[in-house]
Amino acid sequence: MIVTRRHALRLGAAGAGGLLLSGCDALNDSATFKHGLAGVGRLHEVAQRAIIGDSLAREFTEADMSPVFKANGSLRVADPAYRALLEGGFAQWTLRVDGLVHRPLDLPLSALQAMPQRTQITRHDCVEGWSAIGKWQGPQLGAILAAAGLLPNARFVVFHCADKLEGKPFYESIDLIEAFHPQTILAWRMNDAPLTEPHGAPIRLRVERQLGYKQAKFIMRIELRESLAGLYGGQGGFWEDNRGYQWWAGI
Amino acid sequence: MSLDSGPSGPREPVGGDLVRRHALATRLWHWTNAITILVMLMSGLMILNAHPRLYWGHYGSDHDAAWLVLADMDDIAFPGWMTIPTDYSLADARLWHFAFAWVLVLAFTAYLIWGLVRGHIARRLHITRIEWSPRHILHDIVEHAKLKFPTGAAALDYNVLQKLAYGGVLFVLIPALIASGLAMSPALDAAWPWLVDLFGGRQSARSVHFIAAMALVLFFLVHMAMVLLAGPVNEVRSMLTGWYRLPRDKGEAP
Known part of the structure; x- marks a missing residue:
């Protein structure tokens, strides 16, 4: 068989491409390599923490809002207890705040609504790439945490949610810096109406300098912890445990 | 370009001479980029698979008008042979993309500083007033279209099309990719609102990135x-x- 230069080039290109692809897949399957990639990725957290300080996410005007705000993740909660609360307009619902706190709290929706409110029109950025701008209202998370009083070893705020994905309870977590950020609120109102089920009724977290997968919906309980190890998969959230998304969701 | 570095002594080099063409820094940066940009492109296409629609402005999702729809929402826009990893994984693609982003940015910054301080970039990529003239550019385009490339000493320097291409990558494309990539970060947008304003919104930055x-x-x-x-x-x-062998003229004896 006569191998022309064009043939050789084409073979070479295909070979190099195939090698590269299978090589990348082999690396992608290697726990050590992926650990290394994630380690480099952690630099983003360090760098972004140093850069962002206590800066505020941009707040928009009503004219800037998305005509339709896309709902994502769990759109319906199957749990019968949740459905009963939903039917009753969440009159029987309380938010449990416990873990490393001086005073565990059980806050009804009316108590959250009676607290000083923050209203903000912000951009929601999904990890998938899309963005939507909506209006959120609720008490600041920092005020609730202050009411409960944190123990000195509390370092993470964990949100336990009513929904399950793939049969697993949904949860998320943030650190105390984001928790006490002034724009971090427990929103019970969205676009001037009570939060609907697809958007996380009765309350969802708004942590405005992070991606959408951090904005936990259907929150039932807030737990203060020293470490995320030992909780479900140990990575600090459903998506972190089950998809490998990074815990730092600033990028 | 040092003329005395060829084997033929300090005379005007001619076709067939072996001359020093690329500095070590340029060669290192070139091959670093070859790998980095390929990885970032392939992992980037996987990230785009997660939402294969592009918008202008601050927001954009399924319900909004897209200027580019690469696939229906339930379909995969880019097949496995184009992406890292081959099988759908937004999380893994992000790991690759963001780890190699550090390599891209650090290598780019180092090369730019080296090239500007040493005067290398000015020497090799500066486009003279004559070269900017439409007649000169048109002439080079016609020569390229005829596949007639400079030979002998004329091949020592980049022609205007090469300068435009390399300068465009160095001063326009890579900076635009880095800036628009950073502008998609919600954390950095809080710290540097001017960055996302530069593009007219996060979805515009995403479009510019693509x-x-x-x-x-x-x-x-x-x-x-x-x-x-x-x-x-x-x-x-x-x-x-x-080391580069200067091309000979068609008529020149080998």
């Missing part, structure tokens, strides 16, 4: 074609070792 990446692909394809036409062995050797 357009700049496609422009880089176009550069890569033309670059490959030119290397093949100009003599791939000589070209690749010069980018590996630094």
Whole structure:
């Protein structure tokens, strides 16, 4: 068989491409390599923490809002207890705040609504790439945490949610810096109406300098912890445990 | 370009002479980029698979008007052979993309500082007033279209099309990719609102990121074609070792 230069080039290109692809897949399957990639990725957290300080996410005007705000993740909660609360307009619902706190709290929706409110029109950025701008209202998370009083070893705020994905309870977590950020609120109102089920009724977290997968919906309980190890998969959230998304969701 | 570095002494080099063509820094940066940009392109296409629609402005999702729809929401826009990893994984693609982003940014910054401080970039990429003239550019385009490339001493320096292409990558495409990539970070947008304003919104930044990446692909394809036409062995050797054999005129004896 006569191998022309064009043939050789084409073979070479295909070979190099195939090698590269299978090589990348082999690396992608290697726990050590992926650990290394994630380690480099952690630099983003360090760098972004140093850069962002206590800066505020941009707040928009009503004219800037998305005509339709896309709902994502769990759109319906199957749990019968949740459905009963939903039917009753969440009159029987309380938010449990416990873990490393001086005073565990059980806050009804009316108590959250009676607290000083923050209203903000912000951009929601999904990890998938899309963005939507909506209006959120609720008490600041920092005020609730202050009411409960944190123990000195509390370092993470964990949100336990009513929904399950793939049969697993949904949860998320943030650190105390984001928790006490002034724009971090427990929103019970969205676009001037009570939060609907697809958007996380009765309350969802708004942590405005992070991606959408951090904005936990259907929150039932807030737990203060020293470490995320030992909780479900140990990575600090459903998506972190089950998809490998990074815990730092600033990028 | 040092004329005395060739084996033929300090005379005007002619076709067939072996000359020093690429500085070590340029060669290192070139091959770092070759790997980094390929990884970032392939992992980037996987990230785009997660939402294969592009918008202008601050927001954009399924319900909004997209200027580019690469696939229906339930379909995969880019097949496995184009992406890292091969099988759908937004999380893994993000790991690759963001880890290699550090390599891209650090290598780019180091090369830019070296090139500007040493005057290398000014020497090799500065486009003179004569070269900027439309007649000169048109002449070079016609010569390229006829596949007539400079020979002998004329091949020592980049022609205006090369300067525009390399300068465009160095000063436009890579900075645009880095800036628009950073502008997609919600954390950095809080710290540096001017960055996202530069693009007119996060979804605009995402669109610019894609357009700049496609422009880089176009550069890569033309670059490959030119290397093949100009003599791939000589070209690749010069980018590996630094030594380049000046092309001869058609009439010149070998």
